[in-house]
Amino acid sequence: MDHDVYEHYTALELIHWAWEKYGSGLTFASSFGKEDLVILDLLMRHHPQVDIFFLDTDLHFQETYGTISRLETHYGRTFTRVKPFLSLKEQTLRHGEALWSRDPDFCCNLRKVEPLKKYLSSFSAWITGIRREQSPTRAHMKKVEWDRKFQLVKMNPLVDWTEKEVWSYIMERNLPYNPLHDRNYPSIGCAVCTRPVKQGEGMRSGRWSGFNKVECGLHQ
Numbered sequence: 001m002d003h004d005v006y007e008h009y010t011a012l013e014l015i016h017w018a019w020e021k022y023g024s025g026l027t028f029a030s031s032f033g034k035e036d037l038v039i040l041d042l043l044m045r046h047h048p049q050v051d052i053f054f055l056d057t058d059l060h061f062q063e064t065y066g067t068i069s070r071l072e073t074h075y076g077r078t079f080t081r082v083k084p085f086l087s088l089k090e091q092t093l094r095h096g097e098a099l100w101s102r103d104p105d106f107c108c109n110l111r112k113v114e115p116l117k118k119y120l121s122s123f124s125a126w127i128t129g130i131r132r133e134q135s136p137t138r139a140h141m142k143k144v145e146w147d148r149k150f151q152l153v154k155m156n157p158l159v160d161w162t163e164k165e166v167w168s169y170i171m172e173r174n175l176p177y178n179p180l181h182d183r184n185y186p187s188i189g190c191a192v193c194t195r196p197v198k199q200g201e202g203m204r205s206g207r208w209s210g211f212n213k214v215e216c217g218l219h220q
Ligand code: SF4
Pocket: 057, 059, 100, 103, 104, 105, 107, 108, 109, 111, 112, 189, 190, 192, 193, 216
C-alpha cells in the first residue's frame, strides 16, 4: 500500500474514504479522550452506522465512565465495551495484587492488547485518534498504515492536527468532554496508571509514571 497518497486528505475526507472502502469492516477504537471526540463527532454526523468500541479495562476513572454516559445520551447510541478475558478478581488470583504496579506491560497485554486483538480480528480496518505531536513514538505515523501487529489497515485521520485544532473543534461543536482534561490530564488512561502532568512535561508523561513505558502496546 502506498501510504503517502492519503497524506493530503483532510480528516473528513479520510473518514469518507474509509467508510466507502470498508463499510461494516471498519471500526473506531475510542477512549473518548479529546482527539477521539472529534473523530466520534465526524463519524456520528456522516456515517453513524460505523462500529465504535471502547476498551474497558475496568480500571478507568469515574470521570471517563461518566463522559461515555454523557456521550451516549448526546448521540442517542450505546458504544460497545470490549472487556479483558479475566475479571480484575481473576487477574489478582492468577497474577497477584496490583499487577500494573509491578509489570504494566503484562497488565496492558492482558487488559488491552489481547482483547483488542480478538475484537479487531473481525474487521478489515480500524480508526484511531493518534496525533504525531502527542509523543516522539507517534511522530512518524501516517494517515493510513498497515498495522502489522493486528493485521489490518489502520487509519489516523487526526495525525497532523494540533492540540489547538482539536479543542477548537470540541468547543465549536459544544461536545461533552472528560473533565480531567481541565485538571492537567492531557492523556487519560487507566486511573491507576495516569497522573496529571506538570508544566513543561510532555502530553503523555502522566502515563505509567516511574516506568520506562510510553504506550500500552496498541500503537507500537
Ligand atoms: S494502563 Fe495500567 S491498569 Fe490499565 S491495562 Fe495498562 S498497566 Fe493495566
